[in-house]
Amino acid sequence: METKSTSPITAYESAAEGIDTLPLDYNPDTTENAPKPVAKADRIQTIDLIRGLALLGILMMNVPGFGFLGSAFRTVVSKPGTADYYAFTLIGTAFEGTMRALFSMLFGAGMVLFTMNKQELEHGPTVAEYYYRRLLWLVLFGVINAYVLLWQGDILFYYGLCGMLLYPFRRTKSVWLIALAVVCMGINIFRTELWYSELRDNRAGYLTAVQLEKAKKKPTEKQKEAKIAWENFEKGFKPDPKKDAKELKAMRGDYGTVFTHMIPRNSGSETYGMYFGSWDMLLMMFIGIVLLRWGFFSNKLPTSTYVTTLLVGYGLGLPISYFYAVDAQVNWMLHIGSTVDNYRTVPFQLYDIRRVLLALGHASLLLLIYRSQLVPWLMRALTAVGQMAFTNYLMQSIICSLIFYGYGLGYYGKLPFHQLYYVVFGVWIFQLIISPIWLQYFRFGPFEWLWRSLTYWKRQPMIR
Amino acid sequence: MNTSPTESVVLPVAQTGRIPTIDILRGVALLGILLMNIQVFGLTEASLQQLVRGPHGGNYWLQTIIHTLFENKMRALFSMLFGAGIILFLAKSRNSSGMAAPELFIRRQMWLIVFGLVNALVLLWHYDILFHYGIVGILLFPFKRLSAQTLLVCAVVVGLIYSGKNYWNFAEQKQKYEKYQTVVAFEKKHKPDKKTKKVKLTDDQKDDKSAWEGLVKGKKYDKKADKAEVVAMRSDYGTVWNHQLPRIQNIESAFFYQFGLWDIVSMMLLGMALFKWGFFSNQLTTGQYGLLAVGGLLIGQLLAWFTLPAHELKITDFAKFISTSIVPLDEVVMPFERAFSAIGWASLVLLLYRSGIGGWLWKGLGAVGQMAFTNYLMQSVFCTLFFYGYGFGYFGDLKLYQLYFVVAEIWLLQLVFSVFWLQNFRFGPLEWLWRSLTYGERQPMSISSPTAQQPTPALF
Numbered sequence: 001m002e003t004k005s006t007s008p009i010t011a012y013e014s015a016a017e018g019i020d021t022l023p024l025d026y027n028p029d030t031t032e033n034a035p036k037p038v039a040k041a042d043r044i045q046t047i048d049l050i051r052g053l054a055l056l057g058i059l060m061m062n063v064p065g066f067g068f069l070g071s072a073f074r075t076v077v078s079k080p081g082t083a084d085y086y087a088f089t090l091i092g093t094a095f096e097g098t099m100r101a102l103f104s105m106l107f108g109a110g111m112v113l114f115t116m117n118k119q120e121l122e123h124g125p126t127v128a129e130y131y132y133r134r135l136l137w138l139v140l141f142g143v144i145n146a147y148v149l150l151w152q153g154d155i156l157f158y159y160g161l162c163g164m165l166l167y168p169f170r171r172t173k174s175v176w177l178i179a180l181a182v183v184c185m186g187i188n189i190f191r192t193e194l195w196y197s198e199l200r201d202n203r204a205g206y207l208t209a210v211q212l213e214k215a216k217k218k219p220t221e222k223q224k225e226a227k228i229a230w231e232n233f234e235k236g237f238k239p240d241p242k243k244d245a246k247e248l249k250a251m252r253g254d255y256g257t258v259f260t261h262m263i264p265r266n267s268g269s270e271t272y273g274m275y276f277g278s279w280d281m282l283l284m285m286f287i288g289i290v291l292l293r294w295g296f297f298s299n300k301l302p303t304s305t306y307v308t309t310l311l312v313g314y315g316l317g318l319p320i321s322y323f324y325a326v327d328a329q330v331n332w333m334l335h336i337g338s339t340v341d342n343y344r345t346v347p348f349q350l351y352d353i354r355r356v357l358l359a360l361g362h363a364s365l366l367l368l369i370y371r372s373q374l375v376p377w378l379m380r381a382l383t384a385v386g387q388m389a390f391t392n393y394l395m396q397s398i399i400c401s402l403i404f405y406g407y408g409l410g411y412y413g414k415l416p417f418h419q420l421y422y423v424v425f426g427v428w429i430f431q432l433i434i435s436p437i438w439l440q441y442f443r444f445g446p447f448e449w450l451w452r453s454l455t456y457w458k459r460q461p462m463i464r
Numbered sequence: 465m466n467t468s469p470t471e472s473v474v475l476p477v478a479q480t481g482r483i484p485t486i487d488i489l490r491g492v493a494l495l496g497i498l499l500m501n502i503q504v505f506g507l508t509e510a511s512l513q514q515l516v517r518g519p520h521g522g523n524y525w526l527q528t529i530i531h532t533l534f535e536n537k538m539r540a541l542f543s544m545l546f547g548a549g550i551i552l553f554l555a556k557s558r559n560s561s562g563m564a565a566p567e568l569f570i571r572r573q574m575w576l577i578v579f580g581l582v583n584a585l586v587l588l589w590h591y592d593i594l595f596h597y598g599i600v601g602i603l604l605f606p607f608k609r610l611s612a613q614t615l616l617v618c619a620v621v622v623g624l625i626y627s628g629k630n631y632w633n634f635a636e637q638k639q640k641y642e643k644y645q646t647v648v649a650f651e652k653k654h655k656p657d658k659k660t661k662k663v664k665l666t667d668d669q670k671d672d673k674s675a676w677e678g679l680v681k682g683k684k685y686d687k688k689a690d691k692a693e694v695v696a697m698r699s700d701y702g703t704v705w706n707h708q709l710p711r712i713q714n715i716e717s718a719f720f721y722q723f724g725l726w727d728i729v730s731m732m733l734l735g736m737a738l739f740k741w742g743f744f745s746n747q748l749t750t751g752q753y754g755l756l757a758v759g760g761l762l763i764g765q766l767l768a769w770f771t772l773p774a775h776e777l778k779i780t781d782f783a784k785f786i787s788t789s790i791v792p793l794d795e796v797v798m799p800f801e802r803a804f805s806a807i808g809w810a811s812l813v814l815l816l817y818r819s820g821i822g823g824w825l826w827k828g829l830g831a832v833g834q835m836a837f838t839n840y841l842m843q844s845v846f847c848t849l850f851f852y853g854y855g856f857g858y859f860g861d862l863k864l865y866q867l868y869f870v871v872a873e874i875w876l877l878q879l880v881f882s883v884f885w886l887q888n889f890r891f892g893p894l895e896w897l898w899r900s901l902t903y904g905e906r907q908p909m910s911i912s913s914p915t916a917q918q919p920t921p922a923l924f
Contacts, residue, residue: 120564125609128566133606164602168571242667267721275717 035118035130037444037452037460044113045383046299049370050363051106052386052435056428057099057362059396060091063420065153067404069413071244074237076417077330084417092329093321094358097351100155101284101359108285109292111163112170131167134455135160141394141451146266150258150405151397155281157270162281169286174293177286184283185352191276196346199233203340206230237336248413252406280352287356299367306364306371313361320354323347384435388445392431399427440464482834483552485746485814488826490545491833491882492813495875496538498843499530502867504591505847508697508860510690515864516779517685523864531775532768536802539593541810543728544735546597548744551608551736563903566605572902573601579841579898584712588704588852589844593728595716600728608736615737619730623799626726630795633722634786637679641786644676683782694860698853730799731806738807746814753811753818760808767801831882835892839878846874887911 064073076084114134118127125133142157169177205226209219219227250261288297295301328347331339370379385392402408403423415423438445443464444452453460503512515524553572554565563571580595607615651663665673696707715724735744742748748756775794777785785792817826832839849855850870862870885892890911891899899907 125606126564126566128564128570129606129609132602136603136606164570165574168567168574267718271717271721275713 035121035125035127036456038117043387044298046367046370047106047109047113047297048386048389049379049383050102050297050366050386051389052382052384053362053366054099054102054106055385055389055392056382056431057095058103058393059400059424059427060095060421061097061099062151062153062396063400063424064417066151066400067412067415067420067423068417069244069247071239072413072417074239074333077333087418087421089326092324093318093326097355098358098362101355102363103155104159104281104284105288105291105359106297107159107163108166108288109297111166111285112289112292115167115170128167130455132164133457134451135163137451137454138163141447143270145394145397146270147259147263149394149397150262150401152262152265152269154266154397156393158274158278158281161274162278162285165282166285166289170289174290177290181283181286181290184279184286188279188283188352189349192346192349199230200340202226202230202233203337234336237333251404251412252410255407258405258407283352284356296363299370303368303371306368309360310364310368313357313359313364317354317357317361320350321358324350324354378432381432381436384439385431387439388435388448390451391445391447392435394447395431396427399430483745484826484830485817486545486548486552486744487830487833488817489541489744489810489813489833490836491829491831492809493538493541493545494832494836494839494843495829495878496534496809497542497840498871498874499534499868500538501591501843502847502871503527503864505589506851506859506862506867506870507864508690508693510685510693511860512864513779514685516776526865526868528772532765532772533805536798537764537806537809540731540802540806542593543597543731544738544806544810545744546601547604547732547735548739550601550604550732551739554605554608568902569605570602571904572898573598573605575898575901576601579837579894583841583844584716585705585709587841587844587848588708588712589848590708590711590715592712592844594840596720596724596728599720600725600732604729604732604736607733610736612737612740615733615740619733619737622726622730622733623803626723626730626799627796629722629726630798631791634789634792634795638786638789640672640676640679641783643672647673680783683779697851697859698857701854704852704854727799731803734803743807743810746818750815750818753815757808757811757815760804760806760811762808764801764803764805764808767797768805771797771801828879828883831886832878834886835882835895837898838892838894839882841894842878843874846877 064070073088076082076088079085111131115127115131118130120127137160138156139160142154142160145151145154145156169180172180203226205219205223206229209223209227212219212223250257253261291297324347328339328343332347369375400423404410404412406412435445441464442462443449444460444462449460449462512527515527518524550569553569575598576594577598580592580598583589583592583594607618610618647665647669650669651665654663656663697704699707738744743756771794774785774789774792777789778792778794816822847870851857851859853859882892888911889909890896891907891909896907896909
């Protein structure tokens with residue numbers, strides 16, 4: 001890697017206007033115009049702002065993964081009226097899945113922006129190569145996030161791989177991208193339906209088999225198989241103190257123990273999760289590209305549009321969400337048998353639609369607050385967080401793993417559900433303060449710098 | 465001669481813009497792959513393993529010879545040529561449709577993934593490689609810029625990772641064995657409980673014991689499961705589809721992640737390196753090819769025969785294999801052993817080609833290789849229709865040696881068909897489809913029709 005002394009970035013037009021504008025002294029063969037990271041002045045502020053919101057918001061959904069025993073959710077939802085229950089309901093209704101949706105949308109938008117604001121050179125790597133290099137490094141960071149920092153919910157791996165599929169679509173007409181997003185949603189729905197109908201078959205077989213056995217008659221082979229399948233499935237919902245004890249012991253062990261414990265989980269999600277679950281992220285990325293083009297993220301739409309989006313998003317999204325998060329999910333966890341009996345189609349089919357509605361609602365709300373200039377200091381801080389989102393995301397992994405896992409403070413499984421959110425607030429305040437200060441002195445966050453230097457294979461200038 | 469400027473600087477390019485030796489080698493690899501695939505198309509894995517466990521008759525020797533001479537080598541050669549093809553493809557500049565080579569490349573790969581999914585989920589060939597090749601091609605695309613030496617180093621590193629993962633897998637199994645041994649020793653020392661007649665064990669100890677016992681049992685021949693497999697594969701399309709689905713999903717996800725990825729990446733990187741050295745385009749001296757042929761096959765075959773006992777012990781007596789081995793020799797050596805043999809075979813083919821013997825054979829092989837995509841899918845269609853229940857239903861019915869009559873017929877068919885097809889058309893039918901989808905426009909098909917583009921650039 002060579003170190004290059006800084007030269008002033010020569011594209012002056014604000015990114016909100018002509019992203020492809022060339023400066024007056026444009027010379028295609030100098031390395032000054034080679035593809036390189038975008039200067040701060042040219043970044044779209046509101047995209048960073050929304051990304052900051054999404055980044056902080058994601059922690060609300062991730063923190064249980066870091067520090068809460070999965071099987072303890074049953075206890076939480078079975079006690080209405082407690083602080084835990086309210087926290088669960090609030091998160092589940094208003095936020096679950098929405099922040100990740102926003103993050104994915106912005107990722108899609110960001111990757112397209114990456115290809116748009118660079119010049120193709122006559123010689124040397126094409127923009128496409130930079131694009132794929134960037135994503136290959138992202139996948140590597142994701143693998144490190146999962147296997148070294150031991151965050152089982154890493155998304156960088158998936159984003160990197162999904163991003164690789166986006167490139168040929170960057171100039172596709174918006175109408176086709178929306179169609180593709182709908183197709184992805186459709187595939188998800190179709191596969192979930194397949195899984196759910198098999199589950200219902202098993203449940204029906206189980207009920208028949210139990211009835212026959214009660215009447216001292218013999219169930220058929222198929223019914224016996226269904227019965228076993230159902231019982232295996234239901235076992236996952238019953239409390240298993242031995243398994244819990246094992247889990248707690250492993251997570252509160254030293255680094256080696258936690259590492260070994262996480263391997264099957266990580267490899268499982270990086271294989272099956274990617275193979276089955278990437279439709280989810282792809283569809284949001286497509287939507288994000290479309291929204292970018294319509295000027296939604298860059299704050300170019302009239303206030304009335306944002307207000308309408310807010311009202312529709314919350315108006316439709318929140319009721320669906322309440323039904324999904326509280327009603328259906330609580331019943332699913334506590335009364336799995338009767339839930340499967342009563343619901344002809346699995347209630348979680350509404351997941352993706354609800355997420356889009358609420359995500360757009362959140363983004364609209366944020367942009368309206370931004371426009372109203374009510375809390376400029378908060379907006380600035382959030383923008384800084386969003387500009388350093390990559391660093392902040394990895395920082396969340398580092399901080400939370402060190403708070404909860406055994407080789408850190410060892411709080412895994414020790415905090416009641418609502419107290420996890422004290423940790424979240426703490427991290428938020430920390431990141432809201434640190435990010436603007438860092439960006440006062442440096443061009444990028446530390447991991448952003450590393451990522452860019454690796455992508456361009458050249459040490460990037462760091463000091464502002 | 466109609467050559468594009470970038471290519472003529474580097475390579476001897478024929479009238480059609482293709483490199484004849486690459487097509488020939490690809491033809492060899494494609495026909496060679498069928499030698500191994502036919503066993504999976506036509507027989508259950510269990511019955512193939514039984515050949516090793518049972519009396520060593522003719523079928524056993526046939527299987528063993530194919531295993532040492534060709535297994536994994538032909539696939540390695542195929543992967544190497546695919547890697548070479550990536551560099552060739554990206555050497556072009558913009559074409560008439562206005563898209564730059566990288567964009568075309570990614571589109572081409574994505575369509576390949578789609579074809580792979582069709583090969584697996586519609587034609588029901590669970591060891592489809594197109595899906596994996598499509599994905600790996602996208603991942604390796606930025607590597608084309610590296611020098612041949614760097615690519616070789618990367619290939620070796622990835623090969624070591626592959627060996628390492630095989631070793632890790634083995635080590636986990638060995639650990640299970642050792643835990644089991646501890647429990648057995650514990651049992652021997654203590655008196656059994658009066659009521660249950662068994663020594664009282666903790667939950668952990670019970671887990672350890674059953675983990676190992678379950679593993680060993682899974683490796684033994686299960687006649688019932690074998691028969692059930694045959695019945696399932698000889699059923700109607702719906703049953704076979706349901707039967708194959710979990711297998712396909714596993715191969716496309718977990719297996720790919722753990723082993724397949726490293727397998728393919730190491731060979732593609734090696735292929736890119738060899739291409740940059742002019743190996744595939746017949747640019748080395750006869751002496752060099754001679755050295756590579758003799759050296760490659762000698763080393764490769766020696767390693768293969770040397771690791772054969774380990775490979776067989778794993779099948780005949782898994783417990784003994786785990787307990788007595790320090791490393792899984794065959795698995796750890798395989799990434800390298802097969803590379804040597806593959807290079808050896810390729811060099812041998814090129815030497816024969818240079819000598820000028822058998823001109824008609826090279827024409828045939830070249831045609832097969834030029835239409836490799838069509839021929840690969842054709843093999844899927846023929847074999848699934850021949851063996852599976854919704855076709856002729858010969859699954860589990862033929863003896864091993866009889867499978868090779870089928871192979872010979874398919875080879876003959878593909879050689880003849882490819883030669884005749886390419887006399888009248890520019891590309892194979894599926895090549896045409898793939899190309900049209902990639903470029904987003906219908907490609908000229910008939911050989912006499914003029915084209916605005918440069919001579920048919922290598923797509924594959």
